[in-house]
Amino acid sequence: xxxxxxxxxNDAQQDSSLSLEVSLETPANLIAHLMAPGPAAPLLSLxxxxxxxxxxxxIRIRMTGQDGEQILQIMADREEGxxxxxxxxxxxxxxxAVLDVEDPLKGQYILEVSSPGMARPLSxxxxxxxxxxxxxxxxLSRAFDGRKRFRGVLTGFEDGEVLMDVPxxxxxxxxxxxxxxxxxxxxxxxxxDDMIADALKRQKGKNGD
Numbered sequence: 001x002x003x004x005x006x007x008x009x010n011d012a013q014q015d016s017s018l019s020l021e022v023s024l025e026t027p028a029n030l031i032a033h034l035m036a037p038g039p040a041a042p043l044l045s046l047x048x049x050x051x052x053x054x055x056x057x058x059i060r061i062r063m064t065g066q067d068g069e070q071i072l073q074i075m076a077d078r079e080e081g082x083x084x085x086x087x088x089x090x091x092x093x094x095x096x097a098v099l100d101v102e103d104p105l106k107g108q109y110i111l112e113v114s115s116p117g118m119a120r121p122l123s124x125x126x127x128x129x130x131x132x133x134x135x136x137x138x139x140l141s142r143a144f145d146g147r148k149r150f151r152g153v154l155t156g157f158e159d160g161e162v163l164m165d166v167p168x169x170x171x172x173x174x175x176x177x178x179x180x181x182x183x184x185x186x187x188x189x190x191x192x193d194d195m196i197a198d199a200l201k202r203q204k205g206k207n208g209d
Contacts, residue, residue: 034123034184039063043072046102050094051076056087059116060123070109077116088113118191125181128157131189136164138179139186150177151190162187 036044040063051058051074059075076091077083092113099105122128122136132154140148152166152174161178168175 033182034060034121034187036061037185040072043104046098046104047074047095050098051091054087054091054094056083056091060121065109070105070107071112072105072109073112073114075114075116075121077120083115088115118189120189122187122189125157128154128162128187132156134194135190135192137186137188137190138162138164138184140179140183141185142183144177144179144183150179152177157181 032041032044035058036047040061043061043063047061048058054076055078056076057079059077060073061075062073064071064073074091074095076087078087092111095113096111099111122131134154135152136154138150140150142148144150150164150166152164155163155165155176157163158178160181162181162184163176163178165174166177
């Protein structure tokens with residue numbers, strides 16, 4: 001995982017030449033609970049367009065700390081290939097400029113931009129389709145069959161549910177379970193040899209080898 005960290009001050013001089021067009025007609029409102037949980041939710045409509053304009057995909061944003069000691073963490077990636085340090089720096093500068101103008105935060109904050117790494121978070125329905133066949137961990141906000149944590153192999157996303165093959169005691173065959181997307185509070189891949197091989201393949205594709 002690579003990270004670019006830069007301190008920012010939203011009281012800095014504003015540049016009137018900067019503007020931001022925020023589209024409210026996006027599915028972002030439906031997936032904010034994983035892409036921008038808790039206090040980061042109001043920032044999703046500001047950050048997502050900036051990352052997309054850079055030709056990258058927003059994976060997740062998080063806000064930690066309190067007023068005066070806030071840390072804004074942005075995780076982004078490429079659909080094909082891997083994100084670079086230069087990409088992280090570019091996003092950091094662009095997001096800082098937008099936040100200076102829009103002024104959504106109080107006082108100083110630290111901005112961190114990083115790649116997802118191997119144990120990447122899964123925050124969008126398409127993530128569960130993209131990573132079908134890979135092992136993942138899910139944590140639920142509401143218990144499913146008396147449990148809130150599950151580990152298994154993703155098989156897709158259908159009818160608003162994440163599908164996963166989960167070994168269960170008392171079952172000779174591995175059943176496929178469906179978890180409602182809105183009930184998932186945390187989802188991430190399990191780092192293993194398959195993940196490493198996929199990462200190397202993506203990097204090779206980016207280099208055109």
